[in-house]
Amino acid sequence: MGAVLDVAISTLLSPIILFFALGMVAAILRSQMSVPEAIAKGLAIYLMMAIGLKGGVEMSKNPLTTDVILVLVAGIILSFVIPAISFVLLRITTKLDRIDAAATAAHYGSISIVTFVAATEAVRLSGLDSGGHLVAVAALMETPAIITALFLASRGEAQRAKPVAGSERGELVREVFLNASIVVLVGALAIGWIAGEEGTASVQPFFVDLFQGVLCLFLLDMGLSAGRGLRQGWRQLSIPTVGFGLYMPLISAGIAAAIASVLNMPAGDAALLITLSASASYIAVPAAMRLALPEAKPSIYLTLSLGVTFPFNVTIGIPIYIYLALLVTGQG
Amino acid sequence: MGAVLDVAISTLLSPIILFFALGMVAAILRSQMSVPEAIAKGLAIYLMMAIGLKGGVEMSKNPLTTDVILVLVAGIILSFVIPAISFVLLRITTKLDRIDAAATAAHYGSISIVTFVAATEAVRLSGLDSGGHLVAVAALMETPAIITALFLASRGEAQRAKPVAGSERGELVREVFLNASIVVLVGALAIGWIAGEEGTASVQPFFVDLFQGVLCLFLLDMGLSAGRGLRQGWRQLSIPTVGFGLYMPLISAGIAAAIASVLNMPAGDAALLITLSASASYIAVPAAMRLALPEAKPSIYLTLSLGVTFPFNVTIGIPIYIYLALLVTGQG
Amino acid sequence: MGAVLDVAISTLLSPIILFFALGMVAAILRSQMSVPEAIAKGLAIYLMMAIGLKGGVEMSKNPLTTDVILVLVAGIILSFVIPAISFVLLRITTKLDRIDAAATAAHYGSISIVTFVAATEAVRLSGLDSGGHLVAVAALMETPAIITALFLASRGEAQRAKPVAGSERGELVREVFLNASIVVLVGALAIGWIAGEEGTASVQPFFVDLFQGVLCLFLLDMGLSAGRGLRQGWRQLSIPTVGFGLYMPLISAGIAAAIASVLNMPAGDAALLITLSASASYIAVPAAMRLALPEAKPSIYLTLSLGVTFPFNVTIGIPIYIYLALLVTGQG
Amino acid sequence: MTKYLRIELIIERMAHKRACRVLEAAGMTGYTVLPAMAGFGGSKRWSRDTDLSASGDMVVILSVGDEAKVRAVMAEIGDLLGAHIGIVTAAEVEVLRPGRF
Amino acid sequence: MTKYLRIELIIERMAHKRACRVLEAAGMTGYTVLPAMAGFGGSKRWSRDTDLSASGDMVVILSVGDEAKVRAVMAEIGDLLGAHIGIVTAAEVEVLRPGRF
Amino acid sequence: MTKYLRIELIIERMAHKRACRVLEAAGMTGYTVLPAMAGFGGSKRWSRDTDLSASGDMVVILSVGDEAKVRAVMAEIGDLLGAHIGIVTAAEVEVLRPGRF
């Protein structure tokens, strides 16, 4: 427990989190500063290449075991199931309609790759190890949630008379399964796996040594986005909705912890699976929702995921999830 | 003196200055090459994070002394006073009207962070040390000049009938006190201070090792900007105005040198305070002037600051300021 | 020969080529992912600064010999001559009209800097050395091809009644001789030469250590561009035209190999000269053609150069060119 | 004499390809898409910098064509605007080289 | 029948929020801001690449509304253009779904 | 009373400076250039992301002026469009502060 508190404090005082806080404060004080959109996108691509490569190199060191495959399957199931639970809770505790509730639920079933990265650091700081295949789990957990949400949105309602005008067969599927983060994560994972430690040695200075620093810059921008979203969108959020953004991660974390315990996962891997489950998407899913459920309100789902759940997770959440992982794996 | 000449030559032949020269030459030859705006802004944010962090880490090593606080106060006073002197000189020696003179004066009271960075390098090359708190001085000197200039612009004139249509209370204050460079500089300084040397070790490869190289790229772009500004704007500048862009830095340097001598500052710190005083803003102040004094002509103040004073400072100015610092601190 | 196969395989499995393949696959599967334009341009500038500097530093180590000057002259001649051969072949084997054939020929006489960089790596992997002056050759080979093409396009045809409306004297010359890649390559080469190994030591972490990693990111984007170009443009290309995109590099390579043999060049240098000759432009020349021959169709020349010849060169071509170089220099 | 109209759609970036397909289906010979950087509607402001997912961005689509085709687009595009946020305006314009539309 | 006008402001980026406030105050239901990349006026050219401070950038603001509101904007916006650089034009347009303005 | 026209050129980025020179030569007092991000014409789509050389990019040039000058531009610009890809439209607009054109 003491060690977990230490991790919590050193997490909170790490430059990464401090830059995130700086961004939030600047946004709330209505500073006009901004990171150009193109830079933010470029940094996001870099971060995904870097974690994909790292995961792939790790995986190339060990053969693919049943244990690993079970974790991949568990991730997919979690991403399918969490939105259903989220949807029920939202419909019971908030006044969101079916469409808004389904769209919001999709975000909580999917994942936040930056939260994952922050957790990877915290896990390392706690002296735990984690396997490269968790990156693959992250990629696999991105999309099943969207399928569940679309099913929930259409259930009970007379089937849509016809598709949105101008939509094209396969457009949503491409957006969802071939979005930038999946392409880059899975691609870089495969490349890391193929090229191995030796083959990637020449790109280590770029992808490994700079990683922490780039993350600072990226989180400064995330802080600005989260702060601005919150400042403009908080009026749209009722108290029960905000509450959902805070307790839902913990519920997802609990479920993932149970699975991790059943699968007998090592503590580090368990902590990451729990964090992935607890995290909510704010890049890939909002974009998919604009195509699939354009009637749902971004001011609700995006504000909640980026303005409430993301800050909660990177500050308070991650230490809790590590503690939980130590607990259920009997290493706490 | 010989050592100063050495510094002058090695400054002039450093890749940083050579890339600046390359940019100027390309612009004057009317090359179409350009660094995308988003990249230039991204690099600027990186540079400010890096110097903020470095300053903060330096400051975390020593307790905050009265000496340090006196330097901070001196910086603020310099930024308030220099525009007044600039204004008087501009009104006497040039034909600029009250508004243009006040807007131009604001630029010379404020600072150029790239000039500061270049001076930091030159100071290091000369074998001198400088304290991290000079970064804080830089941040503090950004804005007082604007206040003086607004006062000068309105003095004597019947008070403005009403504010510019559509302006909003606090808009200028936010633009001025929460602009990107202040937020990032002060924020990164605080983060470096809190996290200390150990806490920032993992981000050193990004923020320390790359710094010089990134600066080359940034100065290539600065050279292009300065060269294009000059090519398009030089017709707007009379000879007395150009003269002001060359002698005003020396006057400011003289005043700062006197203060440094009174405060008994170490030579390295003195050189940086002198450089800050001598440098003129070309990012933060022009933006503030478009809001506060939209009638003033950017083709005058921007061309002068970016096209005349900036190149003068980074080439000839800095060695002079270091020499001056050695002289007044009795270490020359 | 076995060693060449090894190089071929390790080239094909290097992260650089794998990321290029990832980009192509993503584009062909119609993923929506993209690298922001500003980032791609920023990376291109970085890469050119880095190779320019490296070449300049190399050149600063040795005096300028007649051998070096002969290679520079050979490069210029190759760039003048190859478009003429290309033009004749295109007119005989394809149905392209005079204008389209001339515009396409210009691309094959000019060079691709990314192909050059990939070849530099492969040459190094093969245990060969190459001189810094090849960077100068690359810069010199960019433009003569354009002059030949303009001559071919106008030949036989009644002279243009008048220039395109709104065109300005010198506009094309500036676009062609002062485009970004020439300014940055030549400029950085000169800076590397002036500053030397010692002077550029402080920028090595940025320009040397990161080079390979940045190249991965850039080639991911190149793969996306090539794949999209191909997917959209392949219908415009007849089979003889595609054939030209595959055999023309080999013809150019043969000619360059002969010259390398006559000049008695070292194998590494020969491999790079051959690669430069075999490569086709897809950045500088298309832009110049839009100004000089606006009637020519980009869907032909750009698809051919970026979608056919570039992928061919970076995968299969380079090992062939190295083998050829070993052969003609008698070191194979 | 044929009348030419310039139709302008202000529409969500995520939906712009759908709108483009409607334009193409109606036989417009071309269109051009411009990125917007900020906007206001109802009671919300948006700006490119606010939203990392860029899912709230808008674009402007310009298309010039003869009256019949533009009317066809206006009839068709309403459906899309049932689902997506958007504004459509049209106005008569003179065109150079009418033959090309 | 209500007439709808499309008003277009070409204005400095630094002043665009002021212009937006004027639009909102006049009751326009929305507007969209597009970034410009270059321009010419008087005797000066500007381009995004020229000016590191971006303080000379222009933007284009489009807003569609009923005649009364657009007239109100045109009456109000003159004040802002006293201080800031800008061009304002308006023209009648047909709109889809007039109810929303 | 003087009539004012708003002329809009959708033209290749590589050729836009040529178009701008034609505008200046015809005496237009100003213009503004907006970057486009994608488009369609004939049978090809283009998008900024597709083309590394950016040689296929389009821009939109807006210029407002009195009828005589705009007519002069329309007469001149045809030549340029013989060589380069482009669309030109013009329409009457009301302007604020007509004195400045």
Ligand SMILES: Nc1ncnc2c1ncn2[C@@H]1O[C@H](COP(=O)(O)O)[C@@H](O)[C@H]1O
């Ligand atoms: N009247 C209008 N004129 C121009 N753009 C508008 C207008 N109304 C809405 N928009 C644009 O459409 C977006 C969404 O508007 P709304 O559907 O009202 O939320 C806004 O952010 C603007 O970019």
Ligand SMILES: Nc1ncnc2c1ncn2[C@@H]1O[C@H](COP(=O)(O)O)[C@@H](O)[C@H]1O
């Ligand atoms: N007649 C015009 N049509 C379109 N844009 C204009 C016009 N006049 C000026 N502008 C724009 O407004 C900016 C400033 O113009 P000026 O106020 O004439 O210096 C120019 O750089 C253009 O972007």
Ligand SMILES: Nc1ncnc2c1ncn2[C@@H]1O[C@H](COP(=O)(O)O)[C@@H](O)[C@H]1O
């Ligand atoms: N009717 C049109 N309306 C608007 N933009 C067009 C139109 N036709 C062509 N364009 C633009 O001009 C580019 C080239 O068209 P084209 O000359 O038909 O190949 C297209 O990609 C569009 O950006």
Ligand code: NA
């Ligand atoms: Na989740």
Ligand code: NA
């Ligand atoms: Na100053």
Ligand code: NA
């Ligand atoms: Na070639």
